[in-house]
Amino acid sequence: MGEIDVLKGKKEIEIALVGNPNSGKTCLFNDLTGARQHVGNWPGVTVEKKEGRFEKGDKSIKVIDLPGTYSLGAYSEDEVIARNYIINEKPDVVVNVVDSTNLERNLYLTIQLLEMNANIVLALNMIDEAKNKNINININALSDFLNIPVIPTIATRKEGLNELIDKILSISNIKPKDGFIIDYGKEIEEEIKKLTGIILNYPEISKRYPVRWTAIKLLEKDSYIFNEIKKTTNLETLSQVERSRRYLQEILGDDPEILIADMRYGYISGLIKESVRKLQTSEERYTISDKIDKFVTNRYLGIPIFLLIMYGLFQFTFKLGAPLTDLIQKFFDFTGSWLSNILTGIKTPEIIISFFKDGIIGGVGSVLVFIPPIFLMFFALSLLEDSGYMARIAYIMDRLMHSLGLHGKSFIPMLLGFGCNIPGIMATRTLENKNDRLITILINPFMSCTARLPVYVLFAGALFSKNQGLVIFSIYILGIVLAILTAKLLKKFLFRGKTSPFVMELPPYRIPTLKGVFIHMWEKGEAFVKKAGTIILGVVILIWVLSHLPFGVEYASQSSYIGKIGSFVSPVLKPAGFGTWQAAASLIFGVLAKEVVIGTFGVVYGVEETGLAKVIQQNFTPLSAYAFMVMTLIYIPCAAAIGAIKRETNSWGWTGFSVGYSLILGWIMAVLIYQGGRLLGIN
């Protein structure tokens, strides 16, 4: 037997993690897979797809982290993705992670998984917290009742992990048992029977979807299944669905969808009675989490505390980032001169030396030195997210957002935009109202992302060395103010209408695990490093080439191609105080990725030992530098963000609007600041 045969025999096991938001699913995923994770997108959509892998004995197990959802309906993309994955890919085992302190609601999802005939292991997570709260769960009873294995776990301490893995392996080759049935009562059952009868006539449906589940989904008016049925069956099926729904509505007096959900809750509450005992204790109703909330969500203290935390976040990012940036800068300076000495020593042609010195080190190097503040920013944002404070911000900001016609939930995508606008734009999916979502997408680019940070750090460092932190903070604030004003304008003129309903869960505060925060930080920061190695490198090389052409021209002079491109646009920028062709070229190419703004300066000024900061000091006044930073903040979202706006709004019109509006607004703001400043006698 050759090696190939052995490999063939070793079938890979595929498991999927499913659970409510805040059930500890992500923590469990990290426990299982460690650093061996891959983050991508689900085909055709921008929902994040996380995959990982681990080995146990001679088995290799692939883990898919499905989006956290409360239900498996067809109301959000996340839900459809999760359930299509389970139905179409048929993972060997579905690990349903539930929060033990919150069994009732968490089991609602479990019930739906059971109805889909998935092969389930229930991970009863945070069992320690349930014990602390005197919730006594009879694991055997729960397991017998649902007829699935139940394993208590504490993901934050990796407890129960081995038992869980053993159970996963032991049931991985068992065919999922069907036969889990909730009795929905005589009337509903009869209609289910009618529909299953019809569905069985269509093998293309009954082979793909569990039959009873499909019938229930039709009664629930599930839009996704509705379309599937429409495509493959004749009209008679749909008219039967309509008849059944109307009939049930008449005799039971409510929407079948609501009736079915009520029945499921009824089933769960019976189950809870059998298997859970909550010991009443003396009036210890308020948990530590509630005590913190009393303070943090206080009417008067809430916003000051929030601002204090944000200020701390910026201080942390910049104070800690600056010396690290200097260190990397020194490394590149040293490498640059060392390389150029060696190359000169071996009589390398001038052009190749220039490629490495000006192009690679000058261009990409000037961007890479900002790794520390960018990673620190992501670290701090992950801390806010993992601790549970992020959800409180939505509550605190609700009042302010309400005056804009949005609600507090819209603030979270804005905050995430400080890291990167793309996840910010993607996070708007949690908003149910379409118009709210569109507004939140369109204002997101004004939230200053980490890619723009290098520009601020460089410019503020060069010209505002004393008030560097304050100057950068003011740019961030300006972004928020413009986002708010834009939202207000959009709401007033384009999307009139009521504020949409607002409901969200406040997860209990948790001390974030260092590992979790690091993984989060790395997931996001990694994209920056990759970008530096791909798009930024590519653009920088392009700029370097354009600086050398046409042949015989002096490197990066005004008569080079890059000089000509920049000169063409620079007159427009003159009223804003930065009418040089170098500034114009950097802004033009900066649209591809905002880091390129710095990269371009690095290439065209050919940073020698003097360093980029010196060059900036020679070419900008504090006033024009400030105007330039403002321009960089506002003008045109980067190419990747434009792509995200297009995908999420699904409209070229709104994408075009975003580009045009931000360009004009950026220009106006920069000119206002420069000219206004001059009038006031500032230089």
Place this chain on the structure above:
Amino acid sequence: MIVGKKVFIPLTMLTIGRKGIIVNIVGGEGMRRRLLELGFAKGTVVEVLKNDFGPLIVALGESRMVLGFGMAQKIMVEEV
């Protein structure tokens, strides 16, 4: 809303620390479904933890939910 001798009031009428049993959710299908998924089922006890300005914070079993004022207005409870 008065049914028999029992008085049903919107959740927003409960002050901090008071509890109510959910008896009905008035409102569109979409909103009711959403609330059900999050655990606001009939017969469930909710306790108001915050009801001073803007959205309410309520305890639903062990979980804490933020509910917009308009949404809370549509949840009818019987005070206990």
